[in-house]
Amino acid sequence: MSTLRLILTRHAKSSWDDPTQPDHDRPLNARGIRAAGLIGGWLASRGDEPGEVLCSDALRTRQTWEGIAPHLSGRPEVRLKPSLYHAGPDVMLAVLRGATAPVVMMLGHNPGIAEFAARLLAQPAVAPEFLRYPTGATAVITFDQPAWEKVGFGTGALLDFLAPRMLEA
Numbered sequence: 001m002s003t004l005r006l007i008l009t010r011h012a013k014s015s016w017d018d019p020t021q022p023d024h025d026r027p028l029n030a031r032g033i034r035a036a037g038l039i040g041g042w043l044a045s046r047g048d049e050p051g052e053v054l055c056s057d058a059l060r061t062r063q064t065w066e067g068i069a070p071h072l073s074g075r076p077e078v079r080l081k082p083s084l085y086h087a088g089p090d091v092m093l094a095v096l097r098g099a100t101a102p103v104v105m106m107l108g109h110n111p112g113i114a115e116f117a118a119r120l121l122a123q124p125a126v127a128p129e130f131l132r133y134p135t136g137a138t139a140v141i142t143f144d145q146p147a148w149e150k151v152g153f154g155t156g157a158l159l160d161f162l163a164p165r166m167l168e169a
Helices: 030-045 059-071 089-096 114-120 130-131 164-168
Strands: 001-008 052-056 077-081 103-108 138-144 157-162
Touching: 001 059, 001 114, 030 059, 030 138, 030 157, 052 059, 052 089, 059 103, 089 114, 103 114, 103 164, 114 138, 130 157, 157 164
Parallel strands: 001 103, 052 077, 052 103
Antiparallel strands: 001 138, 138 157
16 A cells, blocks of 8 residues: 655745735735745755645745745646635545645645644644644645545544744744
């Protein structure tokens, strides 16, 4: 049986400078731009290179990917998924089940991404940061399944977890 790997990332810190700006169009702030680069460097140092990226179509998730991408050696297919914008766990799982690459990165939003991450795991994560899933948080979860359509809740193993502030320390 093959092992599938999911890199699950919440968008980096976004700007609230313009209160009239629609939520979907909020950009990253300076801290978020730095954090996206840190995430990309961390993934590259681990050899975690997605073959496919499933990304919410919100500006802040797209900019998070744009900050990560230059640090990676590959150029995966990026699929913008409007359904991932503020999606709950069931929608996120449905989108993931349509993936084809053995290593997939998904970029989304809280509160859905925190619940999705927790529900994917067979054993609960103990890190308080994991349960909060702060901006930029990234989990690497493996599944002993032959294809993404076989992945379900409670079937994943947490390989690693990072919040960008852990790299800044």
